[in-house]
Amino acid sequence: PYLALQVPPQIQYQGRVATAAGGAWGGPAGYFMFAIFDGNGTVLWNNWDGHSLGAGVSDPATVSSPGIAQVQTLQVNNGVFSVRLGDASVSVGPNMAIPATVFYNPGGTGNVRTGVKLKVWFSPDGSPPFTKLSPDVDFTSVPFAMVAGIAETVKQRAVTTEMLADGA
Secondary structure (H helix, E strand, O other): OOHHHOOOOOEEEEEEOEOOOOOEOOOOEEEEEEEEEOOOOOEEEEOOOEOOOOOOOOOHHHOOOOOOOOOEEEEOEOOEEEEEEOOOOOOOOOOOOOOHHHOEOOOOOOOEOOOOEEEEEEEOOOOOOOEEOOOOEEOOHHHHHHHHHHHHHOOOOOOOHHHOOOOO
8 A cells, every 4th residue: 555655766857958049949859868977977767778877878879779768769849858766667677666775875974975976978860879958957955855765664663752853
């Protein structure tokens, strides 16, 4: 019964593609690749091989021939596109769900990752090279709500009244 209450492993994102002159790119569709990095530049998740935590491909410029599992085709209207990152129904590659560990490092100091950014690459026809869009996108508080799902892993009766502050 609690499955419906779980935090979805997806993040809604809307961006804009502009021409070199600054106007809106015409579309109607564009080809995109997405990756989430930490403050050290380590890839935490991407749409072409899932969350690799530093291993595997971290920059689509290193992908010589992107395949269908590596590129997301999105509708572009007056330069604006929208995507649900981590949506397996749109991304056909493996490991598309975005795990809470992208924002929460269970072995780290302070546990909540800082400096987490989304990087977006674009190609008008789906062939290399992909151009990295600027600037990189800082995450606001909404994706960090995914960390709240970690609380579900606390065993029943693991927190006692002695552990709570007075009046809590």
